[in-house]
Amino acid sequence: MCASRNAFARGRRTFLALAAAGLYSATARAVGPPPTPRVGAAQALERLKAGNAAYVKAPALCATRLLEQRAQQAAHQAPWATVLCCADSRVPPELVFGGLGLGQLFVARNAGHVPDDATLGTLEYACSMLGVALVVVLGHERCGAVTAAAAMVRDGARFPGFIGPLVEAIVPAARAVADQPGDFVDNAVRENARRTARDIATRSESIARGVAEGKVRVVAARYDLDSGRVEFL
Structure with missing residues (x-):
């Protein structure tokens, strides 16, 4: 991690108790307010933008102090942003956003960043239990899962096993833009990135409440494989 971020990392050592973070009733409704974010959404977004700019300008990794970081983080975690992204090996979010430690x-990842139940539960945990105020859905150039969905729409392609249902979840996004100009x-x-973000902000009751209250x-966003730049949509 860059030296400029060490002070910030050392300062985030307090973990809020689970009971204070918002529990769920038997009817799956969240009770109690989520913890106050340690870093607001606007500040977190600016950090990600600055980190990506540094990554594009000088992609060589900063010297990491993993042993010290591991000791600091072993007992608790206090992340300041959540990223849902594709499982593509070329899109590691910690590196894309500036070599974060x-x-x-x-981070939650699956092919095509599909917001299934397990993924939504993961994001709810980040926002409701850990107090994260910013969720970024990171799509990327030449995504294989999206390419497969486009093939389903354009050519009637079919895919075996569990790949088929995963790709089918992306088909509505591909179908919506099938007649638009451009690639x-x-x-x-x-x-697909926009729809995933909208799904997260509406399907999850606790996240939707956080959005409505201005807390989440x-x-x-879209990551460009060629330039390394992240474009926020």
């Missing part, structure tokens, strides 16, 4: 990002797959990548922000 342990304990800074709460079909890239238009679908952007639309959900944004969509």
Whole structure:
């Protein structure tokens, strides 16, 4: 982790008790307010933008102090942003956003960043239990899952096993932009990121409440594999 971030990392050592973070009743409704975010959504977003700018300008990794970080974070975690992104090996969010160290990002990944039940539960945990105020849905250029969804729409392609249902979840985004000018797959990548962000902000009751109260922000973004830049949509 960069030396400029060490002071920030050392300062985040307090973990709120689970009972104070908001429990769920038998009817799955959240009770009690979420913890106050240690870093607001606007500040977290600016940190991510600055980190990506540094990554694009000088992508060589900063010297990491993993042993010290591991000792600091072993007993608790206090991430300041959540990223839902594709499982693509070319899109590691900690590196894309500036070589962030342990304990800074709460990350969920699957092919095509599909907001299934397990993923939504993961994001709810980040916002309701850990007090994260910013959720970023990070799509990326030439996404294989989105390309497969486009093939389903355009060519009637089919995929075996559990791949089929995963890709089918992305098909509505591809179908929505099938007649738009420009690159079909890239238009679908952007639309899929936007739809995922919207799903998160509406399907999750606790996150929707946080958004309505101005305590949580959900944004969509696209990572460019060629330039390394993240575009917030």
